[in-house]
Amino acid sequence: MFRRTLHAAVFLVAVLSMLVPYACQSAAAGGNQKTTTYNLYFGDLHTHTTYSDGTGTPWDAFAAATAAGADFMAVTDHVHYPYGDEMLTPELWTDTMNAAKAYTSKDFVAMAGYELWLPWAGEINVYNTDTVYRDDGNPGGHGFNNGNHEATREALNSLYQWMAETGAIGQWNHPTYWYGANGVGYNSSQPSNFFDFAYYSETNDIGMSVIENLENPDYELCYQMALDAGWHVMPAANSDTHSGNWISGYETRTVLLAPSLTPSNIYDAMRANRGYATQDENLRIMYTLNGQVMGSTLSASASSYVAKIHIEDPDRTASDAITLVEVVSDHGEVVASVPTGGTTVDLSLTLSSESAQYFYVRVTTASNLTGGPGLTAWTAPVWTGS
Numbered sequence: 001m002f003r004r005t006l007h008a009a010v011f012l013v014a015v016l017s018m019l020v021p022y023a024c025q026s027a028a029a030g031g032n033q034k035t036t037t038y039n040l041y042f043g044d045l046h047t048h049t050t051y052s053d054g055t056g057t058p059w060d061a062f063a064a065a066t067a068a069g070a071d072f073m074a075v076t077d078h079v080h081y082p083y084g085d086e087m088l089t090p091e092l093w094t095d096t097m098n099a100a101k102a103y104t105s106k107d108f109v110a111m112a113g114y115e116l117w118l119p120w121a122g123e124i125n126v127y128n129t130d131t132v133y134r135d136d137g138n139p140g141g142h143g144f145n146n147g148n149h150e151a152t153r154e155a156l157n158s159l160y161q162w163m164a165e166t167g168a169i170g171q172w173n174h175p176t177y178w179y180g181a182n183g184v185g186y187n188s189s190q191p192s193n194f195f196d197f198a199y200y201s202e203t204n205d206i207g208m209s210v211i212e213n214l215e216n217p218d219y220e221l222c223y224q225m226a227l228d229a230g231w232h233v234m235p236a237a238n239s240d241t242h243s244g245n246w247i248s249g250y251e252t253r254t255v256l257l258a259p260s261l262t263p264s265n266i267y268d269a270m271r272a273n274r275g276y277a278t279q280d281e282n283l284r285i286m287y288t289l290n291g292q293v294m295g296s297t298l299s300a301s302a303s304s305y306v307a308k309i310h311i312e313d314p315d316r317t318a319s320d321a322i323t324l325v326e327v328v329s330d331h332g333e334v335v336a337s338v339p340t341g342g343t344t345v346d347l348s349l350t351l352s353s354e355s356a357q358y359f360y361v362r363v364t365t366a367s368n369l370t371g372g373p374g375l376t377a378w379t380a381p382v383w384t385g386s
Contacts, residue, residue, distance in 0.1 A: 036259060036293075037259060038257040038258060038259060038274070038293065039257070039258060039259070039260070039261070040255050040256075040257060040284055040286075041071035041072055041109075041255065041256045041257075041258055041261055041266065041269075042070060042071050042072075042253045042254075042255050042281070042282065043065075043070045043071050043072035043073050043074075043109075043247075043253065043254055043255075043256070044065070044070065044072075044073045044074065044238050044239050044241075044246070044247060044250070044252070044253065044254060045073075045074045045076070045111075045113075045125065045127070045171060045210065045236050045238050045254050045270075046074065046076050046115070046125055046171070046173060046212070046236075046238035046239065046240045047061055047073060047074065047075055047076060047238075047239060047240070047241050047246055048075070048076065048077055048078070048115075048240070048241065048242045049061050049075055049077060051075075051077040051087075051088055051092040051093075051095070051096060052077035052078035052079075052087045052088050052115075053077075053078060053087070053242060054077070054241070054242040054243070054244075055242065055243050055244040056244045057095075057099070058075040058077075058095065058096045058099040058100070058112070059099045059102075059103075060244065061073070061075050061099075061246045062075070062099055062100070062102075062103035062108075062110045063103070064244070064245075064246040064247060064248065065108070065110075065246050065247045066103065066107075066108045067248075068246070068247035068248040069247070070108065070247045071107075071108065071109065071261055072108065072109040072110075072111060072256070072261070072266055073108075073109075073110065073111065073246065073247060074111035074112070074113045074125070074127060075096055075099070075100070075110075075111070075112060075113070076113040076114055076115045076125045076127075077092070077096065077114060077115065078114070078115045078117070079093075079114045079115070079116055079132055088114055088132070090132075093112075093114070093132055096112045097112040097130060099112070100112040104263060106261065107261065108261075109261060109262065109263050109266045111127060111263070111266070112130075113125050113126055113127040113128075114126055114132060115173065116133055116159070118155050118156055118159065120192055121153075121155075121156055121192050121194050121195060122172065122173065122174075122175060122177065122192050122193075122194050123173045123174070123177070124159065124170050124171065124172060124173060124194075125170065125171040125173055125210075126163070126168050126169070126170055126171075127168065127169045127170075127171070127267065127270070128167060128168050128169045128267045128270075129166060129167070129168040131166070131168075133159060133162060133168075153195060153198075153199075156194065156195065156198070156199055157199045157204070160199055160201075160203075160204035160207055160208060161203060161204060162207075163206070163207025163208065164203045164204060164205075164206035164207045168207055169207060169209050169210070169267060169270050169271055170207050170208045170209065170210070171208075171209070171210035171211065171212065171236060172194055172197075172208070172210070172211040172212065172222075172226070172233075173212055173240070174212055174216075174219075174240065175191070175193055175194065175211060175212065175219060175222035176191040176193065176216060176218045176219065176222060177191070191218075193222055193225060196225065196229070197222075197225055197226040197229040197231060198229070200229050200230040200231055205230070205231055205232055206271075208231060208233060209232075209233055209234065209270050209271050209272075209273055210233055210234055210235075210236045210254075210270055210273075211223055211226055211233045211234075211235060211236065212235070212236050212237070212238060212277075213235035213236065213237065213277045213378050214236075214237040214238070214252055214277055214279055215279075217375070220332075220362075220375075220378065221332070223235055223378070224328075224331065224332045227330075227357070227358055227360075227381060228330060228331055228357075232273050232297070232383065233273060233380075234270075234273035234274065234275045234276070234277075234294075234295060234379075234380035235276065235277035235378045235379070235380065236254040236275070236277050237252040237253055237254055237277035237278055237279055237377075238252060238254055239252055250281075251279055251280055251281040251369070252277075252278070252279050252281075253277075253278050253279075253280075253281055253282075254275060254276075254277060255275050255276050255277075255278060255284075255285070256269040256270065256274065256275040257269055257274040257275055257293065257294070257295070258274070269295075272295050272296075273294075273295035273380045273381075274293060274294060274295035274296075274380065275294070275295065275379075275380055276294065276361075276377055276378060276379040276380060277377060277378050278363075278376060278377040279367075279369045279375075279376050279377065280313060280320065280365065280367055280369065280376050280377065282313065282314055282315065283311070283312075283313050283320075283363070283365070283376060283377055284310075284311065284312050284313070284314070285309070285310070285311050285361065285363065285377060285379055286308075286309070286310040286311075287307065287308070287309050287310075287360075287361045287379050287382075288307070288308050288382070289305050289306070289307050289308075289359055289382035289384075290302065290305055290306055290382075291306075292382050293382075294360070294361075294379045294380040294381070294382055295380045295381075295382070296382050296383070297382070297383040297384075297385050298382065298383065298384050298385040299385060300385055301384050301385045301386035302384070303352060303353065303354055304350060304351070304352050305350070305351045305352075305353070305356075305359065305384070306348060306349070306350055306351075307327055307336070307347070307348070307349040307350075307351060307359060307361070308347070308348050309325060309345070309346070309347040309348075309349070309361055310345070310346050310347075311325065311344070311345045311363060312343060312344040312345070313343040313344075313365070314343075315343070316343045317343070318366065319366055319367055319368070320343050320365060320366065320367055321341060321342060321343055321365060321366040322340050322341070322342065322343060322344075322345045322363060322364075322365050323339065323340060323341065323364050323365060323366055323374060324337065324338070324339055324340065324363070324364035324374070325337075325338045325340055325345060325347060325361065325362075325363055325364075326338070326361070326362045326363075326364075327349060327351065327359050327360070327361055327362075328359070328360050328361075328362050329351075329353070329356045329357075329358060329359050329360075330355075330356055330357050330358065335351055335353070335356075335359070336349045336351060353384075355386060356384050356386065357383060357384060357386055358381035358382065358383045358384065359381055359382055359384070360378060360379050360380060360381040360382075361377075361378070361379040362375070362377070362378050362379075363375075363376050363377040363378075364376060365377075
């Protein structure tokens with residue numbers, strides 16, 4: 001149980017603060033500290049085209065994303081059973097990678113990924129690889145479980161290990177979508193939740209880095225379930241669009257913190273869980289715990305922690321007012337809850353705990369957004385190292 005001592009201060013800062021990069025401490029080799037300056041980059045990690053079951057081509061999608069002002073976007077068409085052999089073929093996968101390479105510039109990172117289905121467990125986006133997992137064509141017709149001929153539980157573990165070995169990065173998609181909690185069939189009584197986020201290990205944790213968290217309030221419960229199982233993941237808010245409205249058709253954004261906009265920096269941010277999910281297209285959140293940026297793990301556990309939180313909406317309209325800031329810890333316990341107002345908030349909260357594993361920030365605004373009553377954004381945690 002938490003012992004809480006909370007000190008909160010809310011005050012306005014200059015409008016120009018939204019243009020200032022995010023400078024914070026990060027752990028260097030040997031436990032030394034160094035200052036790293038991060039920028040906030042806004043984009044979408046889950047979109048589709050006619051290369052599976054969407055609209056347009058990856059070339060169209062990346063052109064639309066750049067025109068809409070995104071900093072990054074991933075095209076992640078479906079591969080494998082049950083979608084059939086009309087889905088992402090080797091030729092279409094190669095063209096997706098070519099489109100990503102062509103559209104990547106100093107102002108935009110185009111990402112080629114794919115959405116992989118493991119029967120009854122769920123769908124996982126895979127990034128930072130040129131290889132389709134265990135694919136020698138399209139495994140839709142290759143027998144059970146994508147042609148892997150493994151039980152689904154074995155296939156999950158194998159995928160996690162493969163990502164760790166190859167440097168690929170995984171994202172759990174819409175975690176409550178698939179049912180079959182026992183791995184024996186669809187439409188059982190409980191959502192699979194990737195079998196309650198089993199198979200955590202230090203090795204498997206290397207590749208799985210992101211989990212979607214938006215729209216459905218149960219998604220946050222899955223986020224918490226994954227964190228409580230030991231996984232180090234950040235939340236993402238993506239469109240999963242199958243229409244030709246990439247970026248412009250949705251306010252949902254995944255925000256990644258990186259020193260500059262390059263493919264390697266974007267993938268490093270994902271791998272380091274350095275980011276947040278927002279259903280407001282330009283909501284800016286800066287969160288540190290004991291000086292360490294979201295996604296970090298503290299070098300040593302403590303009994304007292306200082307959370308510094310800066311949130312602002314540059315639109316500065318009444319409908320974008322930030323109404324509540326919460327700090328959430330293990331098992332979904334809210335350890336700080338601060339009613340706020342206005343479109344810029346600064347907080348310094350002192351949290352006391354002997355046993356907390358992590359703390360993340362949840363933001364409610366006055367905006368009429370889905371995801372529950374006013375819920376708008378969720379950050380990656382800072383892990384305490386306990």
